Amino acid sequence: KGRIKTCRVHDLVHELCLVKVKEENFLHWVHEHDVSQNLDPREYDQYRLCIDSEWTHFTKSSSQGPLVNSLQLFGTYEMSQPHSSSSSFFNNFILLQVLDLECLYLEPSFPEEITLITPLRYLALWCSIRHVPSSIGNLWNLETFIVKSAQLDVPLPDSFWRLKHLRHVAVGDLNHTSFLDSEQGESCQLDNIVTFSKPTLAFGKDSEELMRRLPRLQMLNCVFFEPQYDHLKPILFPKLSSLSNLESLKVY
Numbered sequence: 001k002g003r004i005k006t007c008r009v010h011d012l013v014h015e016l017c018l019v020k021v022k023e024e025n026f027l028h029w030v031h032e033h034d035v036s037q038n039l040d041p042r043e044y045d046q047y048r049l050c051i052d053s054e055w056t057h058f059t060k061s062s063s064q065g066p067l068v069n070s071l072q073l074f075g076t077y078e079m080s081q082p083h084s085s086s087s088s089f090f091n092n093f094i095l096l097q098v099l100d101l102e103c104l105y106l107e108p109s110f111p112e113e114i115t116l117i118t119p120l121r122y123l124a125l126w127c128s129i130r131h132v133p134s135s136i137g138n139l140w141n142l143e144t145f146i147v148k149s150a151q152l153d154v155p156l157p158d159s160f161w162r163l164k165h166l167r168h169v170a171v172g173d174l175n176h177t178s179f180l181d182s183e184q185g186e187s188c189q190l191d192n193i194v195t196f197s198k199p200t201l202a203f204g205k206d207s208e209e210l211m212r213r214l215p216r217l218q219m220l221n222c223v224f225f226e227p228q229y230d231h232l233k234p235i236l237f238p239k240l241s242s243l244s245n246l247e248s249l250k251v252y
Helices: 011-023 032-036 055-060 083-091 112-116 134-138 205-212
Strands: 028-031 048-052 070-074 098-107 122-127 144-148 168-175 195-201 219-224 248-251
Touching: 083 112, 112 134, 195 205
Parallel strands: 028 048, 048 070, 070 098, 098 122, 122 144, 144 168, 168 195, 195 219, 219 248
Antiparallel strands: none
């Protein structure tokens, strides 16, 4: 629709922005040298915090952010750590509304202590998980849920689909039958979802039922699966006629 996705600013404008950010306490950026040279506990009073530091260094500092409502962490494969070291860390940021760990690889499973941060509205993770714990249902304010995972199929619990404020869902390759076949299927709260990635769809009533439950869906990225391929028969794609608001469709 011609919307602006990226922009560039002059170096002087960039410097001015950084000055204003500091003056208005808008954002604080923690660099590696800030943490490695001083591991003493620190309390951050900024609303938005970006951490570009060795994960173990920052967690060992036992820093707190009682007023921080947006936290973004950066990392690489070399910085991947078992999330057991992060338990007490997340307990020190209990008012978070935005938690972006998409650039920091955590293993070996979903960091369940995050589900205690009930104000969360945005959660993005990069981890090797086989399932999402049922305690995800505690995040009743959650609107955006993103998980990058090496697993081919990441099932989601019934409690996740009962979150009433969900609008954006992106989870690896998601098998749609993980909730359509459950006893709680009829209680799934899918009415408000506007972007969905990447459910596995196949021609048939199950996929059509899933589409019927997404009346406000605007963007769909899906994996198409033909369970009984026959080169003598045409390949049939699931019917999308119920998605009257759909604007973007990508098929893998």
